[in-house]
Amino acid sequence: MEPNSRSYIYGLGFTKFIRDKKKMEILSTIVFLISLPPLFLFLLFSFLAIKIFTGKSINNPDYPPVKGSVFNQLLYLNYLYDYQTQVAKKQPTYRLLALAQSETYTTDIRNVEHILKTNFDKYSKGKYNQEILSDFLGQGIFAVDGDKWRQQRKLASFEFSTRVLRDFSCSVFRKNAAKLTAAISELAVSGQAFDMQNILMKCTLDSMFKVGFGIDLNCMDESNKEGNTFMKAFDDTNEMVYWRYVDPFWKLKRSLNIGSEATLNKNIKVIYNFVDNVVSTKRKLLAMERDMNVKEDILSRFLVESEKNPETMTDKYLREIILNFIIAGKDTSANTLSWFFYMLCKNPLIQEKIAQEVMDIVGSEGNVDDFVTNITDATLEQMHYLHAAITETLRLYPAVPVVSSLRNPKPSLL
Secondary structure, eight states, rough: HHHHHHHHHHHHHHHHHHHHHHHHHHHHHHHHHHHHHHHHHHHHHHHHHHHHSSSSOOOOTTOOOOOEEEGGGGGGGGGHHHHHHHHHOSEEEEEEOOOOSSSEEEEEEHHHHHIITGGGEEEEOHHHHHHHHHHOOOOHHTTOOHHHHHHHHHHHHHHHHHSHHHHHHHHHHHHHHHHHHHHHHHHHHTTOOOOOOHHHHHHHHHHHHHHSSSOOOOOOTTTOOOHHHHHHHHHHHHHHHHHHGGOHHHHHHHHHHTTHHHHHHHHHHHHHHHHHHHHHHHHHHHOOOOOOOOSSSSHHHHHHHHTTTTTSSSSHHHHHHHHHHHHHHHHHHHHHHHHHHHHHHHOOOHHHHHHHHHHHHHOSSSSSHHHTTTTOOOHHTTOHHHHHHHHHHHHHSSSOOOOOOEEEEOOOOO
């Protein structure tokens, strides 16, 4: 019996050993899984640090001083331009380190003139900016360089200088200004609080879309469901595209179609489908109205121009060109007007002087429609105080506070 008992004891000991070993393996697995995220974050941080701080000539006096990395800007995202202004007061030209390169920021007027005027041809959007912008802006003027940029710039300069387009755009802005005044008056009478920037964004989008495509979105009165869907997709897309500048993983998310990039992809499809329908409809209408010489909106005028070069100026290309012009006019105008009214609220004396100047030149009798009708190029040229106040607003709060350019590589000698 003893050998059997000893075997039983040995068997119990072996079973206990196996059980304890399994417990240790499970415990080790749990510890490993718990430590995995911090380990991954540590390795990721180390990789980013190495990529950012190596090969950037940090202490080289021939380069502008380093004031941190581009990721520092995430800490000041809600007041980024105020932060950049404070840094620029102490150091007009400085660098922020990024993964693949260092980015130079400058407010020195000599550098600005060198980049944007005297040596403009030596700088471009560059591959970095084009990769970020092209999914939305395509081959539009804000995302291209060289011949395509020059072609669109030349065509736009010519079209915007024509009397027909100027008269049409002025009539559109006057009409929507009257609608804006009526909407704000109604809110003021009812004592409701409202978002000034939001209503101005709707007004400028209505105006720019009418000038660009010749159709009414009616975003201000929210009577057009498709127009409101387009507006939300348009605004959200703008925000998500610019978020790419501070998101190091946007390419990965785009390839996997997840997160913000999946939402961006859906919004771009909404925008493109809406605009493609407009372009297609306009082209059909143009074919039926060939006898009409007056083509007021930009799309109609570009469609006529596209007949001279149909292979290049396709519907897709036209869509991208005009979307870029809408972006150029919508946010810049709405943001400037928002800051302008903000400054007027802070400076009531200037507000009174501007109101008095406008009434002296245009008159204060009649209704809103009569008042708007009396605002012409001639009357606007007489409003010097108003012009000075808007110019000062643009100086304090630029519509485009940051312009990005990349130095073109030197040509190789063959």
